[in-house]
Amino acid sequence: MIAERALKTLEYDKIINQVSQFCTNSIGKSTIEQLKPKTTLEEVNQLLDEMDEGLSILRLRQNVPMGGIFDIRPSAKRAQIGGVLSPMELMEISSTIRASRIFREFIEDLDADEEIEIPYFLEKKEDLPILTGLQHEINSCIDDNANVSDSASPTLRTIRQQLRMQEGRVREKLASLTRGTNAAKMLSDSIITIRNDRFVIPVKAEYRSHYGGVIHDQSSSGQTLYIEPDAVVQSNNEIHSLKTKEKAEIDRILGVLSAMVQEVAHEIFVMIQVLGQIDVILAKAKYGQANKCSKPKMNQEGYMKLTQARHPLLDRETAVANNIEFGKEFTAIVITGPNTGGKTVTLKTVGLCTLMAQSGIPIPALDGSELAVFDQLFSDIGDEQSIEQSLSTFSSHMVNIVDILKKFDENSLVLFDELGAGTDPQEGAALAISILDEVHGRGARVMATTHYPELKAYGFNRPAVVNASVEFDVETLSPTYRLLIGVPGRSNAFEISKRLGLPDHIIETSKGYTGTETHEVESMIASLEESRLKSEKDAEESAHLLQEAKELQAELDAKLKDYDDLKESLEKKAKEKAKKIVEDAKRESEAVIDELHKMKTNANKIVKEHEIIEARKRLEEATPVENKVLKKQRQINARTQQLQKGDEVRVTSYGQKGVLVEKASNNEWVVQIGILKMKLDESDLEYIKPEKLKDTVNVSNVRGREAVKLELDLRGERYEDALQLTEKYIDDALLSNYHRVSIIHGKGTGALRKGVQELLKRHPRVKSYAFGSASEGGYGVTVADLK
Template identity: 80%
Template structure:
């Protein structure tokens, strides 16, 4: 058990208050007010594991349903001794049972999702008593406004029905007395009101004898009397009698419900205890979320490592974070430095983080922090001088230290603030060294702050002890509040005085008084500080480079793993895709061959040239893309191997058109006839076309090169309709054979019949891409321009 004095000194109660502000119900707040640090490693790890599960739930679900929970233990105790519970108390019991059911279902949902493991919460869920039967019985009698409902019993329903009927009759009788001109004169107001649970009317004092009856009240001025007229006295008596019956029946119902609560009172105590414990754990997790805290790793060997730790009671954005590590080879830290430099805050940070972790509260430090579980924690911090006990500052500190020396052991954490202060410097320093030797020698973990320069050398002369200091910026004359482990603090008195304008000769004289030894120590400290700053910069740069290298390596490993994982699958998919392409190509080739066979059977008929062109193109397109490119490349190489000469048929690769070689000029370019065009082209853009042999079985007499005879326009003006259509169809075939992309058909304007017929033919033609009328300088509506695919 950690001593209450240490909890008070380190202000652990304020931490508890901050955590309690995140509690949902009074049960959680009460539990947190009594929260104390555990001293067993297993217990502390259990608390932190519960809190970590709560953090996981909050990250996953955002919130936990904890509404409608009341502390119903007093109600259960009264029910145990035979007391009658009020409707409000019964409603609170019902609401708490309902809240436990909702929480149980919520935990079951989280477990079913299997997104996060919460065995500790699941175990608490199993411990929750199931009292839904009592909840339903209460809800069948008590409504949400804590009123006993008519449906609670048949007797109550009958009594209330009679009561409402009788009250209606009384109101009607009194209403009749408030109407009319006489009533307006004698009554202060034409209303019906209630006094002493009886219906009355407000009568002016001078007319009180007119109505007779009983006076129940009067106004402050005495001018108005609230009278129950004789006409309704008996009716009011009957109402009172019904109300007595109603109360008796309501009490009977409440006693029955209270008896049912008595039967499960023990289960209610357990229910409230578990709900309160869950609220405490959730409040810790919410506090950790709000303050960017983490769950530290715990040990029982006294080792502490806090990474970027902040004081939990300081503003999160303003507090300076420090790295603190000791407990293995180094078991004592002596912090030196000026006042207001942050030494005391550092001590409290270590103490509070230790207490918070042992209480199952996340600590304000980064991930990877580690803390020890101590059986005792002692803190001598602050000025506790007592006027009543005639104790000085030194005496009060010494009383506290004496108590610590009697109680601490090797499993204790001891924090000394300004050890040995308040007395003669020489004697105070000697006492401080002696006390540190005692505490450190008995194996306790100790942190101490001091002003004494003699203690700067303490860390160098004792194994397991290290110096530390709070950084001070001489340029700005202000502390940075950063803890420097391994570097004793400098006084900086000479530097500060010089910056503030103290004459140089006075400072030089003062330095002579300090002595050679002190000067050498200060120089050594300055050198250590310079080396530390450079080492920190080098370490940061090294850490950055290592992080980048690790990131690159991880990225490379990930990509290699992805490649290995997908290589086999991609290969399989590629083979399957290739097989499908080849199968499709085979089917298309077979279709083309079947059509050629049909053309062979039609040998006696004229085979149209565009049919042969279509068949050849389909056969080329049927070849898989990759294979097609290989064959095309092979044909180009074969064609280049053939020496070109005038008169050869060639294919112009850049245009995809056929042509005839005319002659070769001195620059090595060929003049090529392409249809009606002549072009100069380099030899590498030409592919030799081997002359095709004409088979005897197919009549291809109509297949010939018409590129010299086919014009780019067809003039149909003056032709008969049938002749014009026949000429148009034949002209389109000749133009396709000549590889024309566009031709013009002149049909004239006339009646428009020939134009319509030609355009209908063009719509049906499979190789026509589109058509449109000519421009104004091309003949306008008298000309149709045709584009081929």
């Protein structure tokens, strides 16, 4: 059971109030007000799974129909003890039953779609009793304005028909009196009104005897009397009699309907309970959506890992998120440092997230966070000074701590804020250490904050204990509220004083009074902070490099896949082509053999010499294609013996052109094919003579020139020299029949990049240009396509 004091000091009620704002009816709000954290893993996981189902439904359907629900439990209780319900109460019962039916249909439709698994909501649907019969009975008797309708019973319909007829006759008689010749003189106004449920007319006081009858009322001045004339007294009596009958019939109908409610009162209580639970589940899910919360993983091992957790009661946009992990390697955290640094906020963040998770409420942390289910949670937070009990701050804290020490066990989470504060620093620090040793020694998970310097080294000589602090920026003289686990807090008094202008000789003198041990501790902490900052910087650089590597890996994987797909496609086409050639050769051979057989059979026919030669030629052409391929391959191999670096070649197995980059071994070359570099056997390469030099330039002279590279590196060159080199390089690349080149200009100020791209834009033989891909150098390289 979670201690009430912990719920109060951690402001759990404020979290419940925030979640209740997302409830759609008073039933849900009253239900969530009774919500307390559960203490078993099974119960907590069920609450979180229910909430997660609600979140999935909201993501899929945006909204869940929960309108028209009223808290009808008081009405059901009155009906249960024999009370007669009013038309309004019956209408609210009917509306709530209707809302329950609509929710059932909604869940059934959602389940039929089979888009999500919603076992808990299906179970809630089955728990809802079906009271459609009662709803129809009420609707047939009570209209939308909460009045008993004429159709409620034949008797009521007859009475109301007679009542309307009688009222019509009375109005007609009185109307004739108001239209009489002397009416304008004797009546205050020519209207018919009602007094004491009887129809009357306003008569001037001096003419009261003219109409006779009964006076029911008079004006404040006494000059107007509201008289029921003798002519309509009997008719009004009949109307009164009919209204009495009408009321009796209405009471009878309401009594019958109330008796029906009485019969199903228990089912109504169950329905309201289930609808309240559903509203609470959806309210939790809506709260999680609105505050970007997540569902934590739960365990029973006392392990906690909060990733970028925020205090749930602070502004989400300004609250600093922290990573907090403990419960495995270390089970106690001692946060040291000056006041107003955020130590208490960190403590409350852990406590509130635990309470929220154990109540099935999503927590303000990233996905992947994990929390433990504790049997008990104790906290000693805030100023507990009590004037009534004549207790000081220290005494009231100590009373609470004594109570905690009596009740906690190994399945407890204990939170101490400013442990040992309010008394002599030396004695307070000693008490704080002893209390921490006691709580930690008995296996509980404990977090404590303190500003005592004696506790800065507490975690260094005790197993499973770690120091922590809240970061302070000396440059801005303000806390950053970032939690630093493993680094105790520094005083920063000397640094702050120096920044504020305190003379150096005073600071140096004060340092002499602090003692050797303090200097050593502060130096140790400073060293730890320096190491932490360096580690964070290294981690950030590593993360950046890792991200670049992942992007490059993804790009290479994509290109490799494209290569494999192309290879597979070409192999398939080659096999199909070879198969077709063999089949054609087979058919041609068979045709030639048939003709030769015919020649042999027709011995009398003179076979001409040219026919024999032609048949022999056709038979040779129909020989298996493998021999021709081998013959062609031997011709290619002969040519490849003279290949040199920079030559343009055709890769025969892929039908693609490429450029020789370097020789990998005796029989292999590294070939650049587009943006890919591949290692290929010489037997797979065929030299291509440069097209523009075939007719005008001696090939041996061209191949004797130094090979032009596929990329030009301008880094370190002066602006004018770089542009001249670029223009000459484009000409050389065109002479080498290159279709695509890369120009490396670097990122720098962007001036060289802009100049190079302006030159490419003006060059008549540049078809297009663009920045290189991430693997080619990104914005530091421009890739140009030549024409």
